[in-house]
Amino acid sequence: MLGRVNHVAIAVPDLSAAADSYRSMLGADVTAPQALPEHGVTVVFVTLPNTKVELLEPLGDASPIAAFLAKNPAGGIHHICYEVADIIGARDRLKQAGARVLGDGTPKIGAHGKPVLFLHPKDFQGTLIELEEV
Amino acid sequence: MLGRVNHVAIAVPDLSAAADSYRSMLGADVTAPQALPEHGVTVVFVTLPNTKVELLEPLGDASPIAAFLAKNPAGGIHHICYEVADIIGARDRLKQAGARVLGDGTPKIGAHGKPVLFLHPKDFQGTLIELEEV
Numbered sequence: 001m002l003g004r005v006n007h008v009a010i011a012v013p014d015l016s017a018a019a020d021s022y023r024s025m026l027g028a029d030v031t032a033p034q035a036l037p038e039h040g041v042t043v044v045f046v047t048l049p050n051t052k053v054e055l056l057e058p059l060g061d062a063s064p065i066a067a068f069l070a071k072n073p074a075g076g077i078h079h080i081c082y083e084v085a086d087i088i089g090a091r092d093r094l095k096q097a098g099a100r101v102l103g104d105g106t107p108k109i110g111a112h113g114k115p116v117l118f119l120h121p122k123d124f125q126g127t128l129i130e131l132e133e134v
Numbered sequence: 135m136l137g138r139v140n141h142v143a144i145a146v147p148d149l150s151a152a153a154d155s156y157r158s159m160l161g162a163d164v165t166a167p168q169a170l171p172e173h174g175v176t177v178v179f180v181t182l183p184n185t186k187v188e189l190l191e192p193l194g195d196a197s198p199i200a201a202f203l204a205k206n207p208a209g210g211i212h213h214i215c216y217e218v219a220d221i222i223g224a225r226d227r228l229k230q231a232g233a234r235v236l237g238d239g240t241p242k243i244g245a246h247g248k249p250v251l252f253l254h255p256k257d258f259q260g261t262l263i264e265l266e267e268v
Contacts, residue, residue, distance in 0.1 A: 001161030004184040008142055008214060012259040021258060025231040026216075027135030048216070050138040050184045055259070075259030077211040080142060082160075082182070097159040124155060125146040125189070125209030 001090055003083035006112075006132050007045075007052045011065040012075040015057035019044045022055070030055075039111050040064050054111075079118070079128035087115050087133035099123045107133070135224055137217035140246075140266050141179075141186045145199040146209040149191035153178045156189070164189075173245050174198050188245075213252070213262035221249050221267035233257045241267070 012018040015033055022028045029047040036043060040063035046053040056078065058066050068078055084090040087107050095101060100120035110116030110132055119129040146152040149167055156162045163181040170177060174197035180187040190212065192200050202212055218224040221241050229235060234254035244250030244266055253263040 002156075002180075002182060005139070005142070005182055005187075008139070008211075010259060010261055018259050021233075022136075025228055025233050025257070026263075027227070046136075048136060048139055053139075053214070072260055074256065075261070076255075077142075077214065077261055080187070080211065093161070094159055099155075099159050121210075122208065123159070125144055125152050126206055127144055127209070127211055129160075 001084060001093065003085065003134070005051045006081040006083045006130075006134070007054045008080050009054045009056055009078045009130075010075060011068050011072070011078040012055050012057055013069055013073060015042055015044060015055060018055045018057075018075070022046050022053075033057075035059055036111050040066075041111070043111065079130050081116075081130035081132050083134045084131050085133070087117060087131055090131055091117055094119065135218060135227065137219065137268070139185045140215040140217045140264075140268070141188045142214050143188045143190055143212045143264075144209060145202050145206070145212040146189050146191055147203055147207060149176055149178060149189060152189045152191075152209070156180050156187075169193055170245050174200075175245070177245065213264050215250075215264035215266055217268045218265050219267070221251060221265055224265055225251055228253065 019030045023030045031045045033044050041056045042059045044055050102118040107115035107117050115133045117131050121128045153164045157164045165179045175190040176193045178189050236252040241249035241251050249267045251265045255262045
């Protein structure tokens with residue numbers, strides 16, 4: 001069921017400083033910041049040969065990463081996103097196996113314009129998992 | 135400087151349960167457990183098309199993931215490992231840029247038999263970064 005790792009998302013308190021350290025210290029390609037107000041984040045992509053890392057900074061009052069940053073003020077790895085071919089099929093299989101899908105189970109359109117779902121970290125060893133249909 | 139994401143490592147309190155949830159709930163290929171006493175972990179690899187996820191369970195009294203699991207008893211994403219072509223060159227560039235390399239700065243032979251270094255999470259937004267020479 002799981003396909004590629006689409007991205008690893010890191011929540012950061014200061015996107016500009018984070019982008020700069022990936023660019024100048026780690027010598028990585030980092031895209032220009034993109035505000036995604038409907039997702040409550042501003043994002044840059046660290047482009048790597050086989051996948052990407054997304055650096056996320058909260059945007060607006062109801063950012064989905066605000067609570068995480070309140071708990072981890074320096075930032076930290078927030079979630080990992082796996083690609084699936086059929087998100088409804090994946091959801092149904094997961095629910096049948098007893099895994100909790102966040103929200104009402106209806107895929108939402110994610111930051112890449114594709115349907116996504118999040119799985120409860122308590123069912124996956126404290127790891128927030130995003131599934132994205134590609 | 136940064137190459138492929140070699141792996142994402144997740145610390146787990148119960149490797150057998152974790153392997154089972156990746157296998158049965160997420161439909162992923164998971165290898166048999168491998169004890170690495172010299173690294174203080176038992177590991178399984180979740181094999182994905184573009185990279186791998188490593189699930190790590192503490193092994194022995196001085197496991198490097200014991201403190202993390204004491205703080206995060208359910209488990210969680212522990213580090214991300216990037217490939218570099220020249221680990222000494224990478225280390226020198228990072229030190230010159232003001233980043234802290236853990237330990238004495240001498241690469242150690244990691245769990246894959248390759249030279250590795252870890253970078254201080256405080257210099258990278260709370261993210262523990264491993265560099266592996268490939």
